[in-house]
Amino acid sequence: MITEIIGYSAAVVGTSLMLPQVIKSIKTKSVGDLSYVMVIVYVINCILWLTYGILLNAWPMILCNALALIISFIQLGLKIRYSDSTT
Amino acid sequence: MITEIIGYSAAVVGTSLMLPQVIKSIKTKSVGDLSYVMVIVYVINCILWLTYGILLNAWPMILCNALALIISFIQLGLKIRYSDSTT
Numbered sequence: 292m293i294t295e296i297i298g299y300s301a302a303v304v305g306t307s308l309m310l311p312q313v314i315k316s317i318k319t320k321s322v323g324d325l326s327y328v329m330v331i332v333y334v335i336n337c338i339l340w341l342t343y344g345i346l347l348n349a350w351p352m353i354l355c356n357a358l359a360l361i362i363s364f365i366q367l368g369l370k371i372r373y374s375d376s377t378t
Numbered sequence: 379m380i381t382e383i384i385g386y387s388a389a390v391v392g393t394s395l396m397l398p399q400v401i402k403s404i405k406t407k408s409v410g411d412l413s414y415v416m417v418i419v420y421v422i423n424c425i426l427w428l429t430y431g432i433l434l435n436a437w438p439m440i441l442c443n444a445l446a447l448i449i450s451f452i453q454l455g456l457k458i459r460y461s462d463s464t465t
Contacts, residue, residue: 293433294430294433294434297426297429297430297433298430300426301423301426301427301429301430304419304422304423304426305423305426305427307419308416308419308420308423309416310416311413311414311415311416311419312412312413312415312416314413315411315413315415315416316411316413319411321410321411322411323408323411324402324403324406324408324409324410324411324412325399325402325411325412326398326399326401326402326403327398328398328399328402329395329396329397329398329399329402332391332394332395332398333395335391336388336391336392336395339384339387339388339391340388340392342384342388343381343384343385343388346380346381346384347381
């Protein structure tokens, strides 16, 4: 029971991880201090976990990582857009 | 077999996620664009997954998340240190 609660909490926290960063990047329009590699690795991370979820047919995992993938793509888009404007 | 490879790849990628950001922050000593909330949520994320791994007695999960937790604490330390110096 405790194990399940911790597991679901971890999944929810993991999914929403990049959301505060997306909000901050939209507000400040400044992404210079963000590592490009980190943002790209996060996208790859979401794709791998999503694929793993699909292979296991694990719907909570698929749902969480599909959401996280969308958030990670938004962050990547913000990084590309605002990095261009500062150069 | 493919499922396992994808799973382990996802674990390795997830563990090393914050490493490029740590390296960039050390190099530039600039963390202003990083979201404090994101860094803290990442620490919480690692603690939750580590706890989940311990509860399940899953050693690969424990190892990966212990490493990720150390990296996340370094990132938090960098955020605190270099945020102070810019104010």
